[in-house]
Amino acid sequence: MCLGIPMQIIGIDGYNARASAKGVERDISLFMLQDELPAIGDFVIVHVGYAIQRISEDDARQSWELFDQILAESDA
Amino acid sequence: MPRSARDWLDLIRALPLREPVRIMNVCGGHERSITTAGLRGVLPPQIELIPGPGCPVCVCPEEAIYAAIQHGLRDGAIVVAYGDMLRVPVNVPKDEARSLEQARALGADIRPIASPLEAARIARDNPERQVVFLAAGFETTTAPLAALLQEGAPDNLLLVMAGRLTWPAVAMLLDSEQPGFDALIAPGHVSAVMGSDEWRFVPEKHGLPAAVAGFSPESLLAAFYAVIRQTLDGEADLTNCYPEVVRPQGNPAARRLLEASFAIGDAPWRGVGSIPASGYHLKGALRRHDAREQLPDHGAEQRRRAGEMPPGCDCARVVLGKIPPTACKLYGNPCTPRSPIGPCMVSDEGACRIWWSAGTR
Numbered sequence: 001m002c003l004g005i006p007m008q009i010i011g012i013d014g015y016n017a018r019a020s021a022k023g024v025e026r027d028i029s030l031f032m033l034q035d036e037l038p039a040i041g042d043f044v045i046v047h048v049g050y051a052i053q054r055i056s057e058d059d060a061r062q063s064w065e066l067f068d069q070i071l072a073e074s075d076a
Numbered sequence: 077m078p079r080s081a082r083d084w085l086d087l088i089r090a091l092p093l094r095e096p097v098r099i100m101n102v103c104g105g106h107e108r109s110i111t112t113a114g115l116r117g118v119l120p121p122q123i124e125l126i127p128g129p130g131c132p133v134c135v136c137p138e139e140a141i142y143a144a145i146q147h148g149l150r151d152g153a154i155v156v157a158y159g160d161m162l163r164v165p166v167n168v169p170k171d172e173a174r175s176l177e178q179a180r181a182l183g184a185d186i187r188p189i190a191s192p193l194e195a196a197r198i199a200r201d202n203p204e205r206q207v208v209f210l211a212a213g214f215e216t217t218t219a220p221l222a223a224l225l226q227e228g229a230p231d232n233l234l235l236v237m238a239g240r241l242t243w244p245a246v247a248m249l250l251d252s253e254q255p256g257f258d259a260l261i262a263p264g265h266v267s268a269v270m271g272s273d274e275w276r277f278v279p280e281k282h283g284l285p286a287a288v289a290g291f292s293p294e295s296l297l298a299a300f301y302a303v304i305r306q307t308l309d310g311e312a313d314l315t316n317c318y319p320e321v322v323r324p325q326g327n328p329a330a331r332r333l334l335e336a337s338f339a340i341g342d343a344p345w346r347g348v349g350s351i352p353a354s355g356y357h358l359k360g361a362l363r364r365h366d367a368r369e370q371l372p373d374h375g376a377e378q379r380r381r382a383g384e385m386p387p388g389c390d391c392a393r394v395v396l397g398k399i400p401p402t403a404c405k406l407y408g409n410p411c412t413p414r415s416p417i418g419p420c421m422v423s424d425e426g427a428c429r430i431w432w433s434a435g436t437r
Contacts, residue, residue, distance in 0.1 A: 029193060029223060032329055052330065
């Protein structure tokens with residue numbers, strides 16, 4: 001429940017956005033980032049469907065590697 | 077120049093640490109990273125890493141889960157909850173539904189969701205029915221719910237509120253006679269929302285070293301290094317080892333949304349009891365979404381063992397960091413992720429499940 005996942009924004013319509021992480025796309029809300037709305041191409045940490053904070057591309061890629069490792073272990 | 081995990085490990089090993097240091101984390105994500113990366117096995121033996129209150133599913137009130145089950149079985153409501161919650165057992169006689177999953181098998185309309193947005197969509201798609209959302213979670217999960225409520229939720233969406241604040245549980249431990257830890261790793265994403273300053277009370281009021289960490293081994297090791305350095309220097313402070321995401325004041329918009337939606341009050345934690353100022357309660361006009369006001373409670377609080385962990389399950393002491401998962405006499409036999417007895421073995425954020433999945437026996 002509590003896992004924050006970095007995603008890249010690929011489309012924006014008001015506070016609703018389309019975001020992608022490693023080929024998986026989701027609709028997310030930008031409502032919690034209303035003070036500093038991100039732009040298409042930016043990376044955000046998504047928590048239960050809501051972007052909670054922006055993140056750099058480097059940090060996003062590092063986190064994806066970490067999740068791959070955790071998922072590999074969970075499947076084992 | 078960012079340092080690698082190896083660099084941080086070398087720095088930690090070079091510290092002149094003689095006394096034992098117990099470092100508590102309060103985040104299931106931290107515990108998972110620590111366990112997955114095998115950090116316990118590579119740190120000097122004086123350093124003990126303790127999983128603390130970091131699993132919202134584990135402390136979700138048993139009464140709230142019972143009420144949600146009954147709303148599904150007896151009130152004909154659609155019940156939605158995060159997937160983890162569906163298998164958490166409540167204390168009922170053998171012939172009754174012990175979990176939302178069992179209620180679904182008995183015909184109740186129970187649906188797992190991954191976002192409050194899905195709860196709202198299900199409510200909009202079913203305007204003639206009541207949709208009950210069992211809203212468990214810490215600040216990171218409750219803030220999105222606040223966003224949904226402030227953006228406008230359908231009137232037929234009712235909430236069983238079980239949202240909790242993390243820091244009051246740490247404050248309760250620190251105010252007790254035996255906190256059981258010497259330094260704190262503060263949660264990364266809770267701090268991203270609420271701000272790192274929220275944890276200043278740990279060094280300033282209690283004199284304990286603290287550091288905010290992200291979820292990579294590098295960030296966690298940096299945080300361990302920070303709190304051990306503080307320990308050796310005799311100067312407790314708060315170090316932010318996740319500055320790329322965590323600001324001192326957090327996410328101001330998220331905090332405004334929480335403030336507008338919820339009043340903070342005393343609240344029960346399963347197996348632990350009431351913790352002062354640790355619960356989010358709907359406030360003002362939003363109370364029209366409160367399932368407790370709109371639906372019967374079905375005697376949730378009057379049952380035998382209401383609010384307790386399942387019989388024999390030591391999850392409450394695991395959650396508080398008083399014992400490691402392996403010290404519970406049910407751990408591994410008969411309690412496993414496949415047939416869990418207590419919530420710590422159900423949830424992906426529960427220390428028992430994390431340790432078991434990583435092969436700790």
